[in-house]
Amino acid sequence: MLERPSGLALWNGHLYVADNANGRISAFTLDGERANYLDTGLDAGALSGLAFGPDGKLYFVDMQTNRVLRIDP
DSSP: OSSSEEEEEEEEEEEEEETTTEEEEEETTTTTTTTEEEEOOOOOEEEEEEOOTTTTTTEEEEEETTEEEEOOO
């Protein structure tokens, strides 16, 4: 389950949620079922914010190193 949600993004029928407590990004169906998740490898307290760019990539923030990172979901 989610412990400390820190970002939301809706894309292609899935709700993506960042969890600041464990560095995971979870994808949920619009029915609330977890479809998948990604462990970003970030430390607890680092993950924040999510946004999809016009390129279809998912961008998120690492607050500990002041970086914006990108993945292809």
